[in-house]
Amino acid sequence: MSLPDRPGVLGQVARSFGVLGADILQVTVLEREAGRAVDDFTLSWPGGFAADDLRERLSVVPGVRIEGVWPTREVPGASPDYDLLGHVVSDAERAFVTLVDAVPDLVSAEWAVAVDSDTGTVVHGSWQAPGVEEMPDLTPLRPSAFSEGPLHLLSLPVKTAGLHLVVARTEGPAFHQVELDKVVRVVEIIALLAGAVPHQRPETAA
Structure with missing residues (x-):
């Protein structure tokens, strides 16, 4: 997810995920440049959403852009x-x-x-x-x-x-x-x- 790199935006995204029934297990910052950040969210999400649905539902957070949604075998907290x-x-x-x-x-x-x-x-x-x-x-x-x-x-x-x-x-x-x-x-x-x-x-x- 690409989002504005300023205070409060990550909190807005977290609240939006909560409203949608997703539990954030892990957040990894992949990139920070030119006032934007690219963050990788690992979610526990029964049912989940398709990428297009997620883009629509998170459009309430100004400046947020979904780069992709996919399943992962990564276990948060594991090494x-x-x-x-x-x-x-x-x-x-x-x-x-x-x-x-x-x-x-x-x-x-x-x-x-x-x-x-x-x-x-x-x-x-x-x-x-x-x-x-x-x-x-x-x-x-x-x-x-x-x-x-x-x-x-x-x-x-x-x-x-x-x-x-x-x-x-x-x-x-x-x-x-x-x-x-x-x-x-x-x-x-x-x-x-x-x-x-x-x-x-x-x-x-x-």
């Missing part, structure tokens, strides 16, 4: 990033397999894949990843957040493993810089933890 690092420490030989399987939950994404940096071949995918063997056009040289049609993507190299990580979602808005920064930092730590394991990387299996 999936710490859990991921704990799993990596306990089994460093599977560090990047564990990363690919777990990283979608860190940023409310749907799937992730590890791509061989040299060949563009997908060497491991999370359980919801599409059945593709190559992703040659989705691996920019530096960490990036971008969209390909309805597909929103995070893409970043893991140079020490010769891999490229691609994270995707189709529901909700494009990834924000704070989400990219979070994944970059987690990947940096995992690369350090896995560094003691020679040539450690995921492998395809028949």
Whole structure:
């Protein structure tokens, strides 16, 4: 949700959610710039509303704009990033397999894949990843957040493993810089933890 970055607006939004029967479980500030903020609200909302209905009902708060509404597997108050690092420490030989399987939950994404940096071949995918063997056009040289049609993507190299990580979602808005920064930092730590394991990387299996 994009809203004016001034005192009282967040309270108005919270009251509006309450009137609509939603319980706010978590608020994350994704961006603050030029007098506006982009906030990510995690709600417990029996029944819920479609995005268009929500836009209409929240129009009573001046300046509010809904960027997207989508279901999430994220559990407010949980620490999936710490859990991921704990799993990596306990089994460093599977560090990047564990990363690919777990990283979608860190940023409310749907799937992730590890791509061989040299060949563009997908060497491991999370359980919801599409059945593709190559992703040659989705691996920019530096960490990036971008969209390909309805597909929103995070893409970043893991140079020490010769891999490229691609994270995707189709529901909700494009990834924000704070989400990219979070994944970059987690990947940096995992690369350090896995560094003691020679040539450690995921492998395809028949």
